Amino acid sequence: MSQKDKTTIYDISRKLNISAATVSRALNNSNRVSTKTRDLVLKTAKELNYQQNSLAVALKSGRTFNVGVVVPLINRAFFASVIRGIEEELEPKGYHVIICQTHEDADKEARQLQALLNTNIDGVFISVSKTTEDLKHLEAVLQAKTPLIFFDRKKDLKGVSAVSIDDFQGAYDAVSHLIEQGYSKIVHLGGDRKLNIYEDRYRGYIAALEAHGLSTQNLFTLQMSSTIESGIEAVNQLYDSKTDFDAIFCASDYIALGCVQELRSRGIQIPQEVGVVGFSNEPFTSHLEHPLSTVGQTPVLMGKMAAQVFLEQINAGKDSEPLEKNVVLKPELFTRSTSLKKGTV
Amino acid sequence: MSQKDKTTIYDISRKLNISAATVSRALNNSNRVSTKTRDLVLKTAKELNYQQNSLAVALKSGRTFNVGVVVPLINRAFFASVIRGIEEELEPKGYHVIICQTHEDADKEARQLQALLNTNIDGVFISVSKTTEDLKHLEAVLQAKTPLIFFDRKKDLKGVSAVSIDDFQGAYDAVSHLIEQGYSKIVHLGGDRKLNIYEDRYRGYIAALEAHGLSTQNLFTLQMSSTIESGIEAVNQLYDSKTDFDAIFCASDYIALGCVQELRSRGIQIPQEVGVVGFSNEPFTSHLEHPLSTVGQTPVLMGKMAAQVFLEQINAGKDSEPLEKNVVLKPELFTRSTSLKKGTV
Numbered sequence: 001m002s003q004k005d006k007t008t009i010y011d012i013s014r015k016l017n018i019s020a021a022t023v024s025r026a027l028n029n030s031n032r033v034s035t036k037t038r039d040l041v042l043k044t045a046k047e048l049n050y051q052q053n054s055l056a057v058a059l060k061s062g063r064t065f066n067v068g069v070v071v072p073l074i075n076r077a078f079f080a081s082v083i084r085g086i087e088e089e090l091e092p093k094g095y096h097v098i099i100c101q102t103h104e105d106a107d108k109e110a111r112q113l114q115a116l117l118n119t120n121i122d123g124v125f126i127s128v129s130k131t132t133e134d135l136k137h138l139e140a141v142l143q144a145k146t147p148l149i150f151f152d153r154k155k156d157l158k159g160v161s162a163v164s165i166d167d168f169q170g171a172y173d174a175v176s177h178l179i180e181q182g183y184s185k186i187v188h189l190g191g192d193r194k195l196n197i198y199e200d201r202y203r204g205y206i207a208a209l210e211a212h213g214l215s216t217q218n219l220f221t222l223q224m225s226s227t228i229e230s231g232i233e234a235v236n237q238l239y240d241s242k243t244d245f246d247a248i249f250c251a252s253d254y255i256a257l258g259c260v261q262e263l264r265s266r267g268i269q270i271p272q273e274v275g276v277v278g279f280s281n282e283p284f285t286s287h288l289e290h291p292l293s294t295v296g297q298t299p300v301l302m303g304k305m306a307a308q309v310f311l312e313q314i315n316a317g318k319d320s321e322p323l324e325k326n327v328v329l330k331p332e333l334f335t336r337s338t339s340l341k342k343g344t345v
Numbered sequence: 346m347s348q349k350d351k352t353t354i355y356d357i358s359r360k361l362n363i364s365a366a367t368v369s370r371a372l373n374n375s376n377r378v379s380t381k382t383r384d385l386v387l388k389t390a391k392e393l394n395y396q397q398n399s400l401a402v403a404l405k406s407g408r409t410f411n412v413g414v415v416v417p418l419i420n421r422a423f424f425a426s427v428i429r430g431i432e433e434e435l436e437p438k439g440y441h442v443i444i445c446q447t448h449e450d451a452d453k454e455a456r457q458l459q460a461l462l463n464t465n466i467d468g469v470f471i472s473v474s475k476t477t478e479d480l481k482h483l484e485a486v487l488q489a490k491t492p493l494i495f496f497d498r499k500k501d502l503k504g505v506s507a508v509s510i511d512d513f514q515g516a517y518d519a520v521s522h523l524i525e526q527g528y529s530k531i532v533h534l535g536g537d538r539k540l541n542i543y544e545d546r547y548r549g550y551i552a553a554l555e556a557h558g559l560s561t562q563n564l565f566t567l568q569m570s571s572t573i574e575s576g577i578e579a580v581n582q583l584y585d586s587k588t589d590f591d592a593i594f595c596a597s598d599y600i601a602l603g604c605v606q607e608l609r610s611r612g613i614q615i616p617q618e619v620g621v622v623g624f625s626n627e628p629f630t631s632h633l634e635h636p637l638s639t640v641g642q643t644p645v646l647m648g649k650m651a652a653q654v655f656l657e658q659i660n661a662g663k664d665s666e667p668l669e670k671n672v673v674l675k676p677e678l679f680t681r682s683t684s685l686k687k688g689t690v
Contacts, residue, residue, distance in 0.1 A: 065460070068443075074419040074425050074428065074444065075419070075420065075422055080418075080419050080420030083419065087448075096457060096460035098413075098444065098445055098460070098461075098464075099419065099444040100442070100444065101432075101444070108436070115410075115443070116443075118411075119409070119443075119465075228632070257632060261632075287573070287606075287629060287633070288634065289634030289635075
């Protein structure tokens, strides 16, 4: 097909018998057209093989239809699934999702955000790194009037919406489950509590112990990085310190996997002698010989919700006040063989 | 620090007693300065907390210092590790790495590439999707005079460099290992052979059988997607068709994991009755109760090599002929419990 034969918005307008301006607005996701009209225009555009010139659109609308997603690590199934959720929601609307990882490094996070802003993205989704304390780079996004949405790991920042799960509830449910299975000496291997999610999981753990009348004095709890090696080392510490325990609630599946490996290599029976619960429902947890009990975070739904908040902000217009929504999703407990002392519940 | 107090290239130039032009060239990774000088300038710039104005740099040099990496799926450890290799090589040189995933969809791949080109990236690294046949979108990158580098999954395209492992050799080594362990009826569960990597793994399998004097007549081989479910289904097919086999060489760790799960649920002893080898060395393979034998693809090294080829192209200048390097890395066989019929080798 030559340049001249290309489908234009006028072809779509003729076919649907609506004005070219309406077609243009529909193709640019304007909130001045009804959803029904927009869907019809998009369907017809696809049938006629209409190719939007993205640069022209960007110049005209001030939009690039690129959004950035910034995550600590792309190789964690949780983050990959949130990204899939964002893509599933935004790609049918013509957006492209570009991804950056920070490797938990606050400086890198700042540079990545600046690089994204330089490409004139339409919005940023971020789950902040463990080391992020200074918020200047996040404020810069707001100053550029670019919508910013936190997911999972958030910071307290005015004018920013956030989508997360109820980490307190997730931990509360996991620890209550352990208690109901007959465990009573439950230790906690957590993450860095400077991050709200790990603080909330810690509080949920404490609250569940209290609600079931268990002592919260002299508890064995540690903060560590989310790795298999940390879990192995923590189990060694538990035995070296002669701690009396019968269950481990971990704030991460990687820590939990390290625990399971070290307990088994010491000949400890799981779940009879020691129960283990992780957090995140990483796919490997169900592939293990002894599938791991864990808390699911509905990551695809989290991504979809974050995308919806972004669209709401975009549709409100560039000059409207930033939305400040706080969407909290319900966690989902997966009880598998590492915690079922009494058998299937 | 106010705007006026900001470190400039003149501060660096004074400190090092070299010209501001040299500092500028060094900061812009020009090949007209020695590596030693460049490293010294970068070190001093860091010490003085020098902030380059990326947009100004982009306008002046025509470069954005953003590169794009396009992969089928970010949640495969292999791709995530290649990306880490690219980042490790390019970030110290001031580049930002932005990532897109295609979900194995050729149309999405074309749209992602166009979106990346619209952001004026300095280069594209790509591992093509399974469904990519038309190469127009890749040719468009070359027409934009943007360096394009294939890694792992490549296409035959003039003026494009590629970094891959020797998939033929990887398969050959894996199958030879099975034969040396005493297996002789080896079936192959492969990927779609339209992709060069799966064709090469298939050929390596056949060559190893021939080299060891085993018949290559009436072999049971299948092409399937790289999922656990495909592996389970394939084992069911093997038994349904009453195929006589004692080992399975899989072109993917996910297929291999499905095989192991289904064989075990049928009560088959691994490795005594059936041996299994996968491909990719995904991290879960070593966490399994019976760690999986597999072929490692040195993904971090692959990313680093791809980045080096990119830098070579950049340093040659925008108007130089595109390089056409073909870097082939050596695969690494990991022999673990699923294939060690005779015990540790």
